[in-house]
């Protein structure tokens with residue numbers, strides 16, 4: 001029964017308007033497999049990995065591709081932001097086909113109507129190797145909070161009292177076994193934050209909390225991307241974690257959460273994003 005009629009693994013791409021989702025999806029489509037992974041686990045401060053493979057350029061013909069040879073990535077030219085109204089589908093070959101479904105930031109109020117898709121994929125997903133990204137060198141590491149922690153719904157141990165200050169329903173779902181590691185569930189979620197826009201931090205944080213507390217998404221692996229780190233005014237991973245109170249979020253979340261710094265403009269961290277997608281969606285390569 002393997003594969004017959006099974007929908008492609010899907011990653012929902014969410015985040016506030018202007019965070020860089022569209023550019024990110026376009027750039028991911030053109031990144032080449034196999035080489036060019038740089039940086040250590042988490043791709044975090046001091047070592048974000050994954051500019052264009054081969055230390056090189058975006059492939060010819062792709063947005064921002066350069067003529068001739070060059071050792072460095074040619075940044076994607078700045079372009080006026082065009083708010084995404086509706087949903088955009090991008091197919092990636094990792095080599096298994098993975099669909100990235102971007103939902104425009106201005107569609108925030110109706111994002112939940114797309115969460116149901118996840119239930120179908122969770123039911124029909126599986127069948128992978130169960131590879132955990134944390135188990136391979138150089139792979140982004142999901143955060144599960146303190147070792148052996150109990151989720152708030154399961155009796156405490158977290159940094160804050162149960163459910164305190166968090167959206168209704170937070171932590172109330174039972175912990176599925178899959179949460180112990182990022183599993184091949186067939187559905188994943190990436191949440192993009194503009195790390196160069198301090199005015200968006202609080203609204204992004206509220207959005208992230210509401211996404212994490214959505215019941216259909218209770219067991220999907222989540223990647224939080226702090227994007228636009230090419231800009232001089234960007235906030236570092238440590239700053240963003242502190243502003244978002246990520247430690248609290250991670251310790252209360254039912255999902256395994258991974259964080260990465262990226263620049264959709266210059267390609268930093270994008271190889272790590274692909275690697276996370278491969279691991280989260282069940283492709284061991």
Ligand SMILES: Nc1nc2c(ncn2[C@@H]2O[C@H](COP(=O)(O)OP(=O)(O)OP(=O)(O)O)[C@@H](O)[C@H]2O)c(=O)[nH]1
Pocket residue numbers: 015016017018019020021022023024077078079080081082083084085103104105106192227228229230231262263264265266
């Ligand atoms: N400097 C810099 N600019 C970026 C980066 N990513 C995206 N941008 C720019 O930010 C603007 C918004 O990017 P989009 O990709 O349209 O953002 P979005 O999240 O899809 O926005 P919505 O469709 O409104 O939800 C565009 O001008 C992009 O070129 C980045 O990593 N660095």
